[in-house]
Amino acid sequence: MTSNRPLAGQKASTWEGGIRVPLIVTGPGVTPGITSRVPVTGLDLYPTIREMVEIFQPLPPGLEGGSFAGLLYEGGKGEVRRWRKDLVWHFPHYQVDKGNAPMSSVRLGDWKLTKFYETGEVKLFNLMDDIGEEIDLSKKNPDKAKELEELLTAHLKAIDAPMATPNPDYK
Numbered sequence: 001m002t003s004n005r006p007l008a009g010q011k012a013s014t015w016e017g018g019i020r021v022p023l024i025v026t027g028p029g030v031t032p033g034i035t036s037r038v039p040v041t042g043l044d045l046y047p048t049i050r051e052m053v054e055i056f057q058p059l060p061p062g063l064e065g066g067s068f069a070g071l072l073y074e075g076g077k078g079e080v081r082r083w084r085k086d087l088v089w090h091f092p093h094y095q096v097d098k099g100n101a102p103m104s105s106v107r108l109g110d111w112k113l114t115k116f117y118e119t120g121e122v123k124l125f126n127l128m129d130d131i132g133e134e135i136d137l138s139k140k141n142p143d144k145a146k147e148l149e150e151l152l153t154a155h156l157k158a159i160d161a162p163m164a165t166p167n168p169d170y171k
Helices: 044-054 070-074 142-158
Strands: 085-090 103-108 111-116 122-126
Touching: 044 070, 070 111, 070 142, 085 142, 122 142
Parallel strands: none
Antiparallel strands: 085 103, 103 111, 111 122
């Protein structure tokens, strides 16, 4: 087992230790030596590269990513231009060797909600104050937990995301 401390979890999970990785970008016009804390995902690469090479035709409908070129050219102070404001990670499978069960997470700003499908439990974290995802705030902030769970559920339904199903042959 690997450790990503202070981040919780590891690869094949939606914990920060499973999804948070560094990204290094260089190129013409990119501000050198800057650090940005704005979250980007692999889905953002295609729109960003298109903008950087000045392809300005509309993106395909339903594309989830957005361009983060503004971050690169504005010294890390820009934003990612996505049509969705939240980010979703979905792992509907087991990784028994890593101790992971089916789970999904949604992040909106500094708030992150994780849903565990075996139990139906949800946990809510404020990543600005708790990057290690140690303090579950779902009971103290039930309205925020409900809002994010509804966002997550609606998104997964809209994209017809696969869900974990029992394997009757598993021993």
